[in-house]
Amino acid sequence: MALSFHRFDPSPCGFPAPRAPLLPRFSLAGAALGAPARPGTVFFRRESRFYRRGRYALLEAFRLAGVGPQGALLAPAYHCRTMLDPAQRLAGEVRLYPLNADLTPDFTALAALCAAPGAPVRALLLTHYFGFAQPAAVVARWCAERGIALIEDCSHAFFGEAKDVSGQALVALGSFGEFGTFGTFGDYAVASPWKFFPCADGGVLVANRGAVLPAEPARGGAAAELKAEAKAVLGSLRGVGRLRGGADETPEQLHRRLAQLAATPAAPAVEGVAEDGGLSPHYRPEDEGLAGLRSSRLLMRATDAPRLIARRRRHYAAWAQGVAGLAAARPLHPALPDSCVPYMFPLLVEHPEFHFALLKRLGVPIWRWDEMxxxxxxxxxxxxxxxxxxxxxxxxxxxxxxxxxxxxxxxLELPVPGGAP
Ligand SMILES: Cc1ncc(COP(=O)(O)O)c(C=O)c1O
Structure with missing residues (x-):
């Protein structure tokens, strides 16, 4: 059955550019001097494949797992579109499994979805949202018992370890000597380096327990490659020392600007439903099977990973402390486990129609999966x-x-017009 999608088009709102970077930018301070330390991650493994984005790595994983006209995919109901695009591209049926409030899979529903009429389920996509561990060992066993391939989505979890609630490292089913680290539980695992490193692209695919990797991704023509590499390097350099505005605004200026914005509501976004679930505009079939940039790989390896981990954890803790006590919002995960290297800080707000627009208009960098x-x-x-x-x-x-x-x-401390605070 074709998927239908919620649509959310913010273009009428005229949101300004963010006043702080949503993604890492190149800085000399972030580069590793000398031999870089490599905290546990499978995504630096030599036997891996490096694509332009994680979505093209997912395409290969889904294909190898048998997703297509004869094989369905179980995918989480909370997702961004590029998690599903590859399955749609393969003409595979996508069955969305429901999630609990902490975004773990609802196991009772999984079994029913597996037994539903239609093509047999060939793969399950398990996402470690925001860098927080899913019960990966349990899901891996569940899949293995049913002959379903587990595709571990580590797009938000380049570093870190899956631990159970008692803090014990979980043991993956395989034997790569990297037990418990993200990416060792799935038959295939996929990462998105561009979310963790200041690189222009990147999507890594690794295989575990004897699953076969596809052929090496193709390289474009030499001239096109050189142009793309030069563009990426120039883009990184432009980020160095870029004025970002946010940090220069005093609290008084911020409050004054907010009062003005709150007094003049923005045009609403266009919301609706797209009945035919085609590919998202972010999925480019022409990029399938192509290798990511060499400069991206270089930047990954030249990044000071221990610094990256420490600073992400420190910033996450600052967010958790900073939003504590707010009535109109709460963090999805107030506590940061020792083993977690967070991707973003997920914050649940009570009145998104009011809060989201004001935050965007102030220039706060935010991502949201409103097209689902x-x-x-x-x-x-x-x-x-x-x-x-x-x-x-x-x-x-x-x-x-x-x-x-x-x-x-x-x-979040403003009274919501026409509603409870
Ligand atoms: C959880 C998750 N999985 C997979 C993807 C696809 O990865 P990429 O953007 O590298 O194609 C994304 C994209 O943002 C994502 O958020």
Missing amino acids: ARSACPVAAAYRLRLLQLPCHQDLSAGEMAWMIAAVRAV
Whole structure:
């Protein structure tokens, strides 16, 4: 059955550019001098494949697992479109499994979805949202018992370890000597380096327990490659020392600007439903099977990973402390486990139609998965607009962190027009 998607087009709102970077930017401070330390991650493995984005790595994983006209995919009901695009591209049926409030899979529903009429289920996509561990060993066993391939989505979890609630490292089913680290539980695992490193692209595919890797991705022509590499390097250099604005605004200026914005509502976004679930505009079939940039790989390897990890964790803790006590919002995960290297800070807001627009108009960098396939999952339905993804990456300055936290607090403390505070 074709998927239908919620649509959310913010173009009428005229949101300004963010005043702090949503993703890491190149800085000399972030580069590793000498031999870089390599904290546990399978995504630097020699036997891996490097594509332009994680979505093209997912395409290969789904294909090898048998997703297509003869094989369905179980995918989480809370998702971004590029998680599903590859399955749609393969003409595979996507069955959306519901999630609990902490975004773990609802196991009772999984079994029913597996038994539903249609093509047999060949793969299950398990996402470690925001860098927080899913019960990966349990899901891996569940899949193995049913002959279903587990595709571990580590797009948000380049580093870190899956631990159970008692803090014990979980043991993966395989034997790569990297037990418990993300990416060792799935038959295939996929990562998105561009979310963790200041690189222009990147999507890594690894295989475990004897699963076969596809052929090496193709390289473009020499001239086209050189142009793309030069563009990426120039883009990185332009980020160095770029004025970002947020950190320069005093609290008084921020509050004055907010009062003005709150007094003049923005044009509303265009919302609707797209009945034919085609590919998203972010999926480019012409990029399938192509290798990511060499400069991206270089930047990954030249990044000071221990610094990256420490700063992401510190920024996450600053967010958690900064939003504590707010009545109109709460963090999805207030506590940061020792083993977690967060991708973003997920914040649930009570009145997204009011809060989201004001935050965007202030210039707070936010991602949100407002374009999502329709499903019966109440958590996905609620989180689609309520769950804001706020940056906590290593390249944010102390001033930017302080400004973003002040902006979020100021917006969330405003009385909501026509509603309870
Ligand atoms: C959880 C998750 N999985 C997979 C993807 C696809 O990865 P990429 O953007 O590298 O194609 C994304 C994209 O943002 C994502 O958020």
